[in-house]
Amino acid sequence: MRKVFVSLFVAILSLMLLLTGCGGGTTTPTTPPPTETTPPPPAEKIVIGLQAPITGDFSAEGQWAKQCVEVAQDLINKAGGVLGKQVEIVVVDDGSNAKDSATAAQKMISQGLKEVIASYGSSVTRPAADLYDKNKVVSVGYGCTAVSLTMETQRPYFFRTAGRDDTQSEFFAKFAVEKLGAKKIAIMHDNQDYGKGVADDAKKFLQPSIDAGTTEIVYFDAITKGQSDYSAAITKLKEIAPDLWFFTAYYNEAALLIKQAREMGFDVTFVGNNSVPTPDFEKVAGDAIKGTYMLNEPMPQFLTFPESKTFMDAYKAKYNELPGSIWAVYAADALNALCAAITKAGTTDPDKVAATMRTMTDAKGITGPLMFTDRGDRKNIPYYAYLYNNDGKLELFWPK
């Protein structure tokens, strides 16, 4: 009897592993590990890695990134591929955390990949970017916007298609002071790379107005990520009574914060940053989203380039909706940038691809021209403020 139970237990365990353990493991790479003396034999396909948070806190973003990259891959392959070869994507899950991110990067490197797309979340991307860089693998981030990623250390093989936080913080200062005329500003972050980075920069860019005496920061503190109850922090904020509340971290906490704040009758103007406006935010926060402002790089539904239309049509045809966030679209653009650079360089050699990424000026992406600075940052990313109107739909608010 006891043996039956133990075997049942083991059987359930292995079933779980089968069901969940190998998400994204369906594609196998065909490139053999390269040797140092002889160049690898020409592969049938060009294999590019996608490191994404398929599980964990950002799993929604990871799924969208995967879907977007696959749609972009289809478009590229239908147009004849890269260097006459078909593009293949290998997906590895980084579990939305830094520890698994390093493991995921090791996995990519050991498979002999030369170009990867990685990843969402600045804290998650950092250890992977270090590993890729050390092993001379070109990596392109799509949802990592912490300034320090490119400005603290120069990683010759790291790029990102997303903008940088200080662009957002600078825009926030302008929006809060010039457009909304806020006098008492509360800034709340989550003590993580990304959230704290945006918060610190926002403070920096507000400094001129603070010095001029027109604006003050009345609250600057962090909440703990991953909690369910933020009523203590909200009560404190409510007592301080700011005119404007800027939350600089992710959508999960933002949704709970705004919902609980409105439940407690706290009607302050809420500004969310670029990782907040997602379907998950709308679902959890419910009616509380109405009248909140969101800062973002152009959102999927507001993109106007010809490439965006082709991409969005293909995506809609496959999934019957638009990508849930701009970050997933940036992942598709990371693939476009890599493919453009490989085509231009005529090789997948990481040194040549990295050099081409820095100099190319004619690559067209879904989110505009794909050009990068020497540090690996994307050039020319515009910012907008959006408003959730009374129907709970986003509309462009400023600048029109």
Add this chain to the structure above:
Amino acid sequence: MDTLIQQLINGLTIGSFYALVALGYSMVYGVMKLINFAHGDLFTLGSYIGYTVLVVGASWVTATFGIWGGMAIALVAAMIGIGVAGLVMERIAYRPVYKAGRLPLVVSALGMSFVISQGIMAIWGPNPQAYLSGWTPKDFLQFGNIRVPVLQIAILVLALGLMALIYWLVERTTFGAAIRAAAQDRDTATLMGINFNLIIFFVFALGPALGGMAGVMQGLKYTRISFNMGWLYGLKAFTATILGGIGNIPGAMIGGLLLGVMEALFEGYVSGAWKDVFIFLILILVLIWRPTGLFGEKTAEKV
């Protein structure tokens, strides 16, 4: 003053969740001397069972029984479901290794924790789910500057009521005396005619059932549920258990409520960023001065 009262209410609410989960830890530890690491995940499973009842029944449950009836059904379903899950877990993961000593038991508990959380992910998916706003009442009571949702009051009353019930059951009834006797000395209690298997059955049904109900309450109150949220609640409830004295029923309740209130006050008056540091500092201090927790037994037990 208003702010202080508001913070106390906030703290008591979150603290009552910790306390309900902590009770399960403490009861199982008291009788089995086992730290049931899977307990936090049973809490999550309860939350998902309540969610499923409300989603599958969709408009029907809420339309037929009203908002309050719908919530009550979700709570009862989670209570029964998790009670059964607790019994099954004891049967397949703990009983076979019970004689092998405490270390294999703990490893088995950790394994069970993974099985449950990954199982939830396999069934309901890795994305967080949300209790829809139509399932819960929107009314609130206004006292001057303080606004308290009716739902929050109901949850607080229910949680405190459940705790009172458990307290009465364990401390005031003959059956409770049997549980306490079994916790103190299993062999002697058995010699006195106490059915130890019945006691195990009871703690493994009731402890998890409380956690499961707390899971539904957390979903109703905070909307968002995710497959891995049990970890944080498990950790906090475990802390509360240690704070109150592990194996001690009133200790677990007071520990949970105290933890919630301390968190709220520290976050409200000092800094949210340092909250967890502060909580664990307090825990360390308590353990230095009272190694068995605030309400723990006088004699420290060697593990």
